Amino acid sequence: MKRFEVAIIGGGIAGLVASIELAQAGKSVVLFEKSSQLGGRAISVKKNGAVFDLGSHAIIKGGALHDIFQDLGIRMEGGSPGTNVSFLWNNKVTHMYHFLLSRKLRWSGKMEFMKFLKR
């Protein structure tokens, strides 16, 4: 039976990145994934021609995952979100402007939110 130095359980982003980094460091690695597809909560599924993200849908520029993907040479598509953003808030579709003008967030929270959108 083949022997490995490291066994990784789970082929989500964490397991995949750990496997690659360990292999690049010269370790022999085996990865076990219980489902039929790698990616864990970061996978997308196609249904009736539409693509649905089961989990992750955004990678924050300058965040840890962004840096790791860049180091691994993974090309990322897409761009930064515009300011024409709506989201569900208390079961209502709310435009970002209404949200920012409302009293639902304190000023510090509004500034934090704007900083997040700018990234």
Ligand SMILES: Cc1cc2nc3c(=O)[nH]c(=O)nc-3n(C[C@H](O)[C@H](O)[C@H](O)COP(=O)(O)OP(=O)(O)OC[C@H]3O[C@@H](n4cnc5c(N)ncnc54)[C@H](O)[C@@H]3O)c2cc1C
């Ligand atoms: C709705 C939602 C939205 C999200 N949006 C974002 C986003 O926009 N941006 C962002 O950066 N992050 C987002 N996240 C978080 C991100 O998806 C997760 O942090 C990340 O995918 C977790 O990766 P992981 O490898 O740690 O775990 P997982 O993705 O959970 O991977 C674990 C893997 O281990 C496998 N496994 C479990 N038990 C075993 C076993 N006994 N044997 C073998 N395999 C096993 C599982 O099948 C799975 O593939 C979101 C998450 C959710 C749920």
